Amino acid sequence: AQSVAQPEDQVNVAEGNPLTVKCTYSVSGNPYLFWYVQYPNRGLQFLLKYITGDNLVKGSYGFEAEFNKSQTSFHLKKPSALVSDSALYFCAVRAAYSGAGSYQLTFGKGTKLSVIP
């Protein structure tokens, strides 16, 4: 079974400081990894994904994430946080395409990011 852990319910960071939202995963075989963001009263919006290739993935709004296979992690990062980044962030995993099996996304429970002016 695949699973995602987001160990922090909430992350607080000052505007202009770097931010990190942590995610670790468990999946059989190679993973596809995703970050989604949810703003109030909106659906989950795709930020970035790791499928294959470079371990550092760049996504929307200046966010990036680093895939670390040995640590089974996919932490979300941004060099300089903005107040508008305040939202709920979800990490998700699924097994890589193999012609059979489950392709549903498994989400973490989310991390609330608060950027303080």
Added chain:
Amino acid sequence: EPEVTQTPSHQVTQMGQEVILRCVPISNHLYFYWYRQILGQKVEFLVSFYNNEISEKSEIFDDQFSVERPDGSNFTLKIRSTKLEDSAMYFCARGNRGDPSGANVLTFGAGSRLTVL
């Protein structure tokens, strides 16, 4: 890509009543999904729908649940006899065009909050 529209945004119902949640994705997409999030918990996969048939469902998706695409555009989730534990935010999602597996990047609706009393 246009957003996914979900109705109602919030529904309050009595235990044992039937509820229908609606989703309007784009008609030429093949892959659709329902997820739910119980307050404070993980976003959980319910069911995937491909080419007008259920392709995969989770343990949560028991006989009380059903999905339909009655008119080729709307995508509905029906809960036949609601229970207190069905109270959650229900998210509809579609797979994006150009994705060979149809399942890598999902576009979510804003969700329908169901409260069962």
